[in-house]
Structures are given as C-alpha cells and as structure tokens.
Amino acid sequence: MAEAECEVDWVMLDSDNPADSDDDDLILPLSSSCTTPAASDSDENDEEESDVDGEDLYGGDIEEESPRPPPPRPLSGIFYHTVSTDEPGYLAFDALRSAKQLIPDPRFSAFPEPVAVLASTRGLVCVRGETTGSYYVANPSTFRRVLLPRHARDHSAFGDPAVVVTFEEPDRHTAAVDGIEHYHVVVAFNLGGGVWAFESFSSRTWEWRVSSGISVVEQVVPASGVGAIGRAFWRTTIGYILYYDPEKDYSDAFPAPPEVATRPLWELGEMEGNLCVTCMDERVTEVAVLCLNMDHLLSGVSPWSWAGQFEGGMLRNREDAELLRSQGAAEVVMWDPTEERVVAMDLDGRTTRTIGPLTDGDYNASFIPFVASIADINSERLNAKCRAGAADSNTPNLGADANTLNLTAPAAKVH
Template sequence: ATTAMDEYPPLEWTSDVVSRDGGDPDPTEAAGDDSPAGGGADDVEDAGLWRQRQKAERHARLKAEVTGMLREMKPPLRDVFRKHALHCLPVRSLLRFRSVSKEWRCFISAPIFLHTQSHGHRSTSGIFWQIPPGVPGYSPFDPLAGGVPDPSLAFLPSSPCVAALASSNGLLLCAGILHSYYVCNPSTAEWTSVPEPPPPCLTYCVGGVPVVDDGGRTAVALLFEPSAGNLEAEYRLVRAYEICEDSPGVYGFQVFSSVAGEWRVSSDVCATEQLIPGSGVSAGGVACWRTTMQTVVSYDPVADSCRSVPWPMGYDTTASWQLGEMGGRLCCACVTDSAVQVYALTPPGLWSLLASYKVAGGEDSGEGFGEPPVFGSRPSPLRFQSGGSEVLLWVSGRVVGLDVASGRAREVCVAQEGPWMMGDADFVPHISTFARVFPQNVGGSHLRALTPQSKQKIM
C-alpha cells in the first residue's frame, strides 16, 4: 500500500537550498519572493546581482550604525560647541553665529534654544547707568558680545524720559515720565507695560496731566527666575511702600505677577527705619533692599512673608555697601578705607565671608600685607547679579567686575570721574539673554498697544 509520503521524492541537501527533485537549486526559490523570476541563465545572473545588492545594503546599514556610535563617543567639535557651549553666550554673539550656516540659523532661532539660553547664560554683560535728569546709558564689558541695540531704550513709549530701576536675569524694570512701569528685554527690544499699581499712590495734576508722585516712599525690585521646564517663565514686580505717613518705618508690599496679570497686597508688614530706593535686588526669587539702619529687608512673594537681618559689618557708619546675587544666594559687598569684603547670607540668617581684598592707603596698608593691594583707592560697591561669583565695583570712572572665586577682574570705562557720578547716578547690571517678555493675561485700557518700533525684534 502506498502512503501520502510516497508521492514526494526524498529531499536532497545542497549548499544553497533544499531541492526536492535532486537537481540544481532554483535561484528564484533561494532568493525569495523579491528575487528575479524565471529559470534561464539570465535569471541566475540576475539572482547573483540581487544578492550582491542585498549584501551592499546590509554593509551600508552596518557602516551607518558604526559611524553613529563613533559619533556619539567622539562627536565633532562643532557639535560639542553647539550642544554644550552655544547657549552660554550672550545675545549679540548668537546673532552673529546665525550666519555660520542654515543649520545653525535654524538651531539658534528655535524657541527651545532661546529658552535654554535665557536659562543657561548667567554672566553679567554690562551695566545701565543714568544721571538724572537724562536718558539712560549702557556700557558693556565686551562691546562685540554684550552690547544692546538701543542703549537709550528709545523703543519704550515714554522715551526719552525713561529710568532704569532694577533688573533680574535679562529683564529690566523701567519707569516712564508718569512713573508708569515697563518690563523690557534690552537685548531683544521686547517690552510690555505694567498696570498702574493700586493705592497708596499720591496722584495730582500738572497742567491737566496726571502725574504720579510717591515722594520717594516706595522701593521696587524685579524678580525673574527662568525655569528649565517652563517656556513662559513668570516675572514679578514687588513694591515696598510706607503704609502711613503718620507711622514712618512700617512697610507693606504690593506684588504684580505676569501670570495673574494684576496687583495684590501682601498680608505681612515690616517695621524698619527706611528702605533705600534704588537698592532693590533679586536673589533666589526673593526681593531684598538695604535700609538706613544697616539692615537687609527681604520679601518672598510666594510665601508672602518678610524678614529683616542685620548687615555683616556690625555698626560702622563709614562703610559703604550694596546687595547682589551670586548663584542664587543673597550677597553683600562692603567697602571700607582698608578693605573690600564680600559676604553671602547662609540659610540660618548668618553672613559668611567669601573674600577680602586690601585697599591701598588704608590703615592697614604697608609691608605687613605680604601681597600687593588690589585697589589703589577706595572703590564704591554697585548692585550685582551673576550665576557665578562676580561682584561689581566703581573705581575711578570704571566699572570693575571682580570674580571672588578666581580673583580675575574685568572692567569697562563708563565716564570720567566726577562728583556727579557717584552722587545721583544709579547703576543697574544687565545679563544679555533671549528672555521673553510675555504680555499680561489681562485686558483693559491700561495696557498700551505695541508700537511699530517695539515690534521689531532682533531675531
């Protein structure tokens, strides 16, 4: 009896494929469905070419994978620079780098890179200065890298009557002729107006024009902390004001938030002698001011709480001092006739000495130092802000940036030394970033429309 298996011949194994009839292997069967069909010599030749093509494609894929792995292990220098260093440069340098290639232009213009640069660049680019009455001026440490397109801030509506009040991580707080507030980015000429703050705000009219005058009873600070995960970072404007003229020295706080789009009044108050206008700085999201009784008043808008700590030098009426930020910490630069000392505030509320430099001509000057003095004359401290450890000082018509960690110094000439410079002049540090100035989420007539000048961005 025959079975179903007897109907098929026995299998014979070959080097390429199994043949059921004992003959030569079928090239089309060995190649699969995608191989050439047919049974002639030409078909065998086509199958050989097909195998060569498949082998070449596999080799190309393997080569691409190996090249990719080698590129990850040892990338080209241009890729390393673009990935790890480009976002640390100021705006003006990045605008020049856009001309390197179309790829770089697209990379630098991408919103995610602009946000990364505003979060990563923390070096002071220059300083705004102003001698009232007059338009502001700007002096960069490096004109090719840290310059701004319009140092006079002419893109603001109230120009030329503009006063730079405070800064924070690339944004600048300004006041107009009616003491209206503006928040702008001088590096990109973006700006927005801030709604008029609520009372107390003494208002009177001159020739039918309303003018706001607080009699110097308010002190302001700008808070802006870019977040790596938030493309629309929030900025806050904090106003410290005397609650009542009959009770001097008692201060409340008004806070404007760009996210909320409105002002609110704090529930906490602070009793001190007098806050010094023009001393407001931002440190770790907290607004800080100097006082006439040599204390530091700080207000945290998130926690809605304030506190007061004494300055680090004790009782010394001859010392001059300013506040600033280094790496998110509140710091204080104190200058006497014999030394320049820089302190940082620790979490317990105590001051820690970071660096001390001698001043020539002081009481301790002489051969006992062991090292030459750093300053030939007594400098004056300025407000400062840096992601590193740089403090700003005024020395004989120059602004000196001194890194207290490395001891390195850089300088920029502002103007000739004179009594007008350190008397009424005000200095505001600036960090050149692509920080965006988003409009407030409010509507109403108090928001000014953008002018054609303000719409021009250096992008």
C-alpha cells in the same frame, strides 16, 4: 508702529555714551536669533581622542553625569541716568575677545513715553513711565517690552519707590514647564514715618497684589534692591536687610552679617543665584564676600557663610572707592570716582573687566547692574481674560500709542 522684529543681528549705538569706547567697532550684538557657535573640527577631534570607548585611563567605565545647568552669566554692563536730562543710558563692560555686548536702544527711545530704569534681573528690566507712572518690563537685548496693568496704590507719595524684579525659584512646585519661568515685580513704597508697604506684580496671574503686612525700617535704600531666591532684598538705614517674598506675601528684616562692623562699607548683590553681602573698610585694604543661606535664616541658625576675601585688588588704598551691586557670576563690582571707572574683580581680587574711564561727566553714579540674555517675553501664553484685563487697564493712559505695545507678555523664557 508694529512691534520690532529681530531676525538679524543688529545694534543701535548711542552717540552720547560717556564711556571712552575706542573699540566699538568690535561688537557682540544680541538678538532673539542668537545661537551658540558650533565646535570646530579640532575641538571635535580633541573630544574624540579623550574619550576611549567610554572608559577612563584605568579601565573603569565612565559614569554618565546628569546634565548641569550652564554657569551664571557675568555682568554685561550697567544702566545709568544722565544728570542733565535724567535720561537712561547704558555702559558695556569690555567683554572677552575685545568685544562689547551692546543693546539696541540704551535710551529706551522707542517707548511711547520717557522712562526711568528702576531694576534689572537676569536680562529683564523694569522701567517706569515719566508721564503715566506705569511700569513696563522689557528685555533690551531682544527689543521686546510689555506694559503692566495699572497698580492699585500710589507708590511715590512719600518718596521714590524701591523696585526689584525677581524670578520664581525653579525647584518649587509652582515653577512653570517648558523652560518658562515666571517673575515678580516687587515694589516697596513709603507710607510715611518709616513705615513701608509692598505691592507686587506676578507674570503668572497677570495681576498686582497689595501685601497685607508692613515693615517699620526707617528708610529703605531704593538703589540697593536685589532679586534672588524668589525674593526681593534691600538695605535699610538701620543696618538691617529687608526682604519680601511675593509668593508667600511675607516680609521681614534681619541684621547684616557681623563682618560689617569692621568693614562698614557694604552692599547687596546676587552671585550665582544667592544673595550676598560684599563689605570693605574705608581704605579698601580688605574686601569680604558673604552669602546668605535662607533656610538657616528661617530656622534661626547663623545664615552667613564666607564666599571670598582679598586685599582690595587694584583699588586698594582708594579712600573714595564704592561698592556696586553684583549680579550673575561671582564677582565684586566697584566704582572708582577718581578715575571714573567701573571695575569687576573675581573673588581673589584679580581684575576681570572694566568700564571707562568715563569722559563727559553727565551721569549719575547710582548704577543698575545688567546681565544680558535672550530671555523671551512670550505673548502667546497669556490667556484671553488676562489680555483683556491688561488692555482695559492701560489703554486709556496712553491713547493710540498703546497699540504699539505688546500687552500680552506674561513670562520669560530662560535659555
């Protein structure tokens, strides 16, 4: 089967999606050919009227501003797994203009084997084959995927591994040029007795590397993984946050912010590129968001700063409400099991978007956040040596089906 092309906008709806979707006829399909709509004539006229020969209203020259990066994309939806068959699925938030952003294949049914969704960061999703145990990186919005070389260690000997996708920081000397940013797939796996080790894959070297260090943290919570500031972060059962830096091959654990002492329900997330902790009390009377300053942490200074606080919003006094991981824009994401609804709120507590109510109950609430993008996996950038190594390490595991995969995709192009 040849690799799927995406020259026109298209979607493949999931008839088993448990979300109540009355407006699925209004779809924003994503493809590799997506472009930004051009400005209307009225918009152009407004801009011309507001710009008077490069001068402001007081006669001073308008200083040229340096280009600003685009604002972070809001959360597009969440992946889940069914209870009955453990298959993956996808639920989309009701986006702006009463439209939903769906993905072509929410079940990943085009893969050569059944897969489980493990992690997602900035449009790239890491899944694991149920038959071979191999890892894939995919962009489900553009229908592209790559099979990673075989990892060296057994990641499941003592329970499920904790997997995170994280991108290299763009301001480092290792950042790629021409809009290409490399990523790491970081796996924390249990060696038994509360001892955890790390193995990470780099799209830059196209190789796995086993860490020389270990961490003793009792239990890592696999469903808490977050990729931010070039590192992978997880919650632990001892109240600490574990992180691993794949570029420096360094791991450490540090305490959660002291605010969780009075707001004991807390979750990790990524907001606008930074690691954050969202915490609340049992009745959701108050929700607080704190952001991590990594430089302060490494220098021994208090690393947490307040990002927002509100009184629970529409879920105030819901004793069974749960925090979910955030990603992208500054939002708090919660799960309301009473109404079977996912709720996204801004940092003032205003509800911005929802998913649900869900209808058939065939879902596991360990949701995985997803920010849709057209991040391109560029197969042509992998050199011949890495291409041969990837093929040699993976082809025996999949037989003839290996020929259907794009085995030579080392990096993501960020738009």
